[in-house]
Amino acid sequence: MPIRLHINIDHVATVRNARGTSYPDPVFAAQLCEQAGADGITAHLREDRRHIQDRDLERLREAVVTCLNMEMAATDEMVTIAERVRPNVVTLVPERRAERTTEGGLDVVGQRATITKAVAACQRAGIKVSLFIAANEADVRASHELGVEQIELHTGEYCHQMAPHELERLRVAAGLAHALGLEVAAGHGLTRHNVIPVAGLPELVEVNIGHAVIADAVFVGLPEAVRDFRAALERGLALRGG
Ligand code: PXP
Numbered sequence: 408m409p410i411r412l413h414i415n416i417d418h419v420a421t422v423r424n425a426r427g428t429s430y431p432d433p434v435f436a437a438q439l440c441e442q443a444g445a446d447g448i449t450a451h452l453r454e455d456r457r458h459i460q461d462r463d464l465e466r467l468r469e470a471v472v473t474c475l476n477m478e479m480a481a482t483d484e485m486v487t488i489a490e491r492v493r494p495n496v497v498t499l500v501p502e503r504r505a506e507r508t509t510e511g512g513l514d515v516v517g518q519r520a521t522i523t524k525a526v527a528a529c530q531r532a533g534i535k536v537s538l539f540i541a542a543n544e545a546d547v548r549a550s551h552e553l554g555v556e557q558i559e560l561h562t563g564e565y566c567h568q569m570a571p572h573e574l575e576r577l578r579v580a581a582g583l584a585h586a587l588g589l590e591v592a593a594g595h596g597l598t599r600h601n602v603i604p605v606a607g608l609p610e611l612v613e614v615n616i617g618h619a620v621i622a623d624a625v626f627v628g629l630p631e632a633v634r635d636f637r638a639a640l641e642r643g644l645a646l647r648g649g
Pocket residue numbers: 415417451478498500508509539559593594595596597615616617618619
């Protein structure tokens with residue numbers, strides 16, 4: 408089964424916002440990604456609106472023809488926006504104002520009440536919910552208990568350390584999540600090199616890639632950067648064997 412390649416276009420908005428211009432346009436970027444074969448577009452509406460703006464999200468909803476994945480914190484404000492915009496998927500992520508990017512996974516056990524409320528509201532609105540979590544048993548089991556459709560495993564530590572035991576942690580968590588009936592996605596820090604072993608995990612059905620694909624695009628253009636990631640996923644799939 409192919410792996411869904413979702414491209415996060417937040418960095419395009421970051422570049423635009425750096426100069427207060429109307430370009431580069433994240434919606435145009437999303438369309439280029441889709442034309443190059445991306446299966447979905449991911450955008451994170453942060454509480455501080457440092458990159459994607461509310462209007463971007465609305466325009467993305469109109470333009471994206473594949474799958475729009477809205478990353479957001481589990482707050483009342485974000486849930487209200489999701490209910491209005493109706494992305495195909497909401498990925499709940501932890502958010503701290505001072506962080507450079509999403510650090511760590513959701514504390515599904517500790518934040519259970521808040522997350523439960525957000526999950527229920529999104530599901531009532533017909534939106535699929537994914538939880539961005541660290542690869543540990545407690546969070547996988549808690550995610551399952553919350554009744555979400557998908558988890559996204561945080562690959563940051565694996566990418567940082569490139570240690571076999573970090574890949575093993577991902578493998579164990581993916582296996583457990585799949586056995587519990589959850590779809591398994593992965594993301595954070597993935598490049599067209601380190602994504603290959605991750606794509607080799609048999610239970611993986613989706614990756615979310617932002618920083619590296621936009622970085623590659625600076626040199627080779629966005630369509631080619633997307634196609635390079637697709638080729639890397641194919642190499643990972645080949646590792647799965649029979
Ligand atoms: N998945 C989630 C839930 C994220 O928050 C991010 C970062 O916005 C990504 C994937 C993409 O990470 P990166 O930009 O390092 O590829």
